[in-house]
Amino acid sequence: MEEGRWLDISYLLQGTALQKEVHALLVRLNVMTLLRHYHPIFVGTIPLGIQVEDSDLDIICEVHDREAFAAQVGLHFGEMDQYSCESRIVDGIPRIKINFTVEDWPLELFGQPRPSKKQNGYIHMDVEARVLNILGSPFRRQVIELKCQGVKTEPAFARLLQLEGDPYQAVLGLGKLSEMELEALCRERFIN
Known part of the structure; x- marks a missing residue:
């Protein structure tokens, strides 16, 4: 797998019908562009093609200011179904998790103050x-x-x-x- 492959979601266009559907959804939401300053990366089971029925869409971000991130995400997605925002500290590292549902897809935005490529996800x-x-x-x-x-x-x-x-x-x-x-x-x- 070449370095950087995961950084641009266009690889999904070469994948399964479901991966193409998810790509179209993420493009319609404009989520990767709206969050570009947070270096978003779509991670999890769908990029790998090992998703199951209840899999969600996970996007990790590099977030140093949780309040600003929450405000920006809330501005664009705060009206979405099942919108929730949780901010806490785990193992001494601040993190923020924002969840909502769009077109029957549960979506999770996760941020912490470390480069996205260095995050566990x-x-x-x-x-x-x-x-x-x-x-x-x-x-x-x-x-x-x-x-x-x-x-x-x-x-x-x-x-x-x-x-x-x-x-x-x-x-x-x-x-x-x-x-x-x-x-x-x-x-x-x-x-x-």
Whole structure:
């Protein structure tokens, strides 16, 4: 996967019908342009093609001023169904989460004061894309099957790759591996 692929949502146009539908929705909302100063990146299961029925649209942002971010998002999307805004501090890091529904799609905007590409949501997605690229359709099917049973994405990857400990941290740890190391681990641990 080439560096920067995830930064421009036009890659969705080369994907599935659902990915093209989501691209059209994000373009209609103009959300990526409206939030461009926050370096938005569309992350999660839909870019990876492993979404299930209740998957949402996740966009992460680099947010240093939560109040300004909330005001800007509220100005453009505050009238949307099920609009909510939550701001708190987790592990010493301020974060803001804004949720709303548009055209039956739940959308979540998440921000914290670190570059979007350094946030866990981006790192998880990038690692998961690498694993999917290595292990292909059999692995993808098993991830989706686990997700249909209610298992979240990172725990599904951790289970299938026999990773120990906290699944979110374990998947993050895979991001430190070279392609060769990651491929060796995947081929050794995934039982098809």
